[in-house]
Amino acid sequence: MNKLLAPMSGSRNVEYADFVRSFEKEHNRQILKLQTGDPDFSTPQVIQDSLSRSLSKGKTHYTNSQGAPELREAIVNKLKKENKIESIVEEVIVTNGGIQGVSLAVNAIINPGDKALIFEPYWMPYHSILTVAGAEISKVSIDLENYDEQKILNDFYDTYSDDVRIVIINSPSNPTGIVFSENFITSILKRISSQTFLLSDEVYERIIYDEIKHISTASLGIKTKQIISVFSFSKTFAMTGFRVGYVHADNKIISEMLKLFQFSSTCIAPFIQDACLTALTDEGIDFEINRMVKKYDERRQMLKKIKSATMPAGAFYCFIKIPDKLAREDFPFWMVRENGISVSPGDAFGNYSGYFRISFAVSDDVWSRSVDFLSKILNS
Ligand SMILES: Cc1ncc(COP(=O)(O)O)c(C=O)c1O
Structure with missing residues (x-):
């Protein structure tokens, strides 16, 4: 074993x-x-209809591994419009849910013994995926009773060292619903060394309240090439069972992720990708x-x-x-x-x-x- x-x-x-x-x-x-x-x-009816149409057109065969070009094109447009992230299709991969995006990214960059840092409480798969990749995990625990971003940052500065290979942040967060401020994310970005990748899990980007604006980590213009952004169709469009997410990162990282993806999943079902294209482009969505x-x-x-x-x-x-x-x-x-x-x-x-x-x-x-x-x- x-x-x-x-x-x-x-x-x-x-x-x-x-x-x-x-x-x-x-x-x-x-x-x-x-x-x-x-x-x-x-799942909104237009998305369901799109899937049925695609099936009846016979789109039931293997397709492009990295994601259908038209879907990645739509993702590039969405990233620009909604996330203020400038990208090209080569920097995007479509995955089996956000969870596979996290897993591929971690496995593309982590060697056994590499250091990883996560904030606690965390979405459990971060810990499990890092463990299987052989990472040495440090945690910055958040005191939820006395929530104080500056204290969390100070704890981060104390725990972080320049040889940490990956830091994972998740905002809005599962399980707390915490949304980190722009200052918090910027401070983390400024502190990380050129050896560290920052994985930003933004699968809850659209589920946000009180007119708070979601700020994408990769939109801040700091160490952009070190940022791996993970998104998903699951929560935004009530599409959990479709199992589709996508990752934006430097194309050197994406091409390593693609190797792992090709030897485990081959591609996302084309009729599912058509439904995702509708989710991103339909005007009523x-x-x-x-x-x-x-x-x-x-x-x-x-x-x-x-x-x-x-x-x-x-x-x-x-x-x-x-x-x-x-x-x-x-x-x-x-x-x-x-x-x-x-x-x-x-x-x-x-x-x-x-x-x-x-x-x-x-x-x-x-x-x-x-x-x-x-x-x-x-x-x-
Ligand atoms: C924080 C977080 N990231 C990623 C995911 C992955 O979602 P999916 O694989 O359905 O896209 C979830 C799902 O619960 C989550 O809570």
């Missing part, structure tokens, strides 16, 4: 979801499921995105009923501290058994077992019942 896989455990979230499913079956009881990060909205974000925002406002909840600035999660009186090791499991609500365990995001994550990418009905329950359980 690959020795690098040994320290990696299976996904805590998947393990927990299995528990929830078997609990429901065993007790014949419907659980209010708040643990998944999958939009409850249907912004209306659909805004409609979904407005709904997320309405649900976000309901978090005010839960005293210990911090309002997320982006994404559709809230990371909540377990009140002392309810502190117990099996909290997420207890929530299912005793209260009929499933939440993501905090330790699925690093050393945060005193927290849990809820997602409001669920139906209005499930959300309003959950908020009522949660406020009763947590506020009392």
Whole structure:
């Protein structure tokens, strides 16, 4: 077996979801499921129609590995218009979701023993992917009770060294919904050495509230060639099951990623890529995105009923501290058994077992019942 896989455990979230499913079956009881990060909205009809049209035209064969040229062209236009990133098609690769984008990028640049730095709490796959690549991982833990960007930056300066090969940032963040300021991102960019790549995971770019503007790391004009930007169709367009993301980076990195991609996935299904092209070019799509974000925002406002909840600035999660009186090791499991609500365990995001994550990418009905329950359980 690959020795690098040994320290990696299976996904805590998947393990927990299995528990929830078997609990429901065993007790014949419907659980209010708040643990998944999958939009409850249907994929917009124009995108679905585009996929069907493409299938009926017979676009069911191998296609360009790096991504269909017309789709990459549309991505280049989107990057320019929405992200203020100047690019060319050679600097873009279309991947099996943002997750594969992260994985290909890490494996394209990391040699075993290389140093990596991530902020904690983190989206678990960063840790797992870096572990399998043999990276030595340092973490900068965020004190969520006393959130202070300058303190996070100071901790970053203390932990970072010039030989770190990759730093990963994620804004808006899963699981906290934190959106880093331009000053924060700029400060990190200014500090990193010429040996460091900065992977900027921006898959929640469009799910952002209170008129905060998403700032793409690669738009800041600092060390641009060292930045790897990861995007996805999953969250913005409610297209998680399509499994498509894309990465923008210097073409030297993209061509190494492409080698890895070709020997594992060959290409993304052409009819899926056609649907993605529609998602990026259809004139009515912004209306659909805004409609979904407005709904997320309405649900976000309901978090005010839960005293210990911090309002997320982006994404559709809230990371909540377990009140002392309810502190117990099996909290997420207890929530299912005793209260009929499933939440993501905090330790699925690093050393945060005193927290849990809820997602409001669920139906209005499930959300309003959950908020009522949660406020009763947590506020009392
Ligand atoms: C922070 C973050 N990055 C990347 C992804 C990858 O999403 P996908 O592979 O569906 O594009 C997710 C999905 O939950 C995520 O939360």
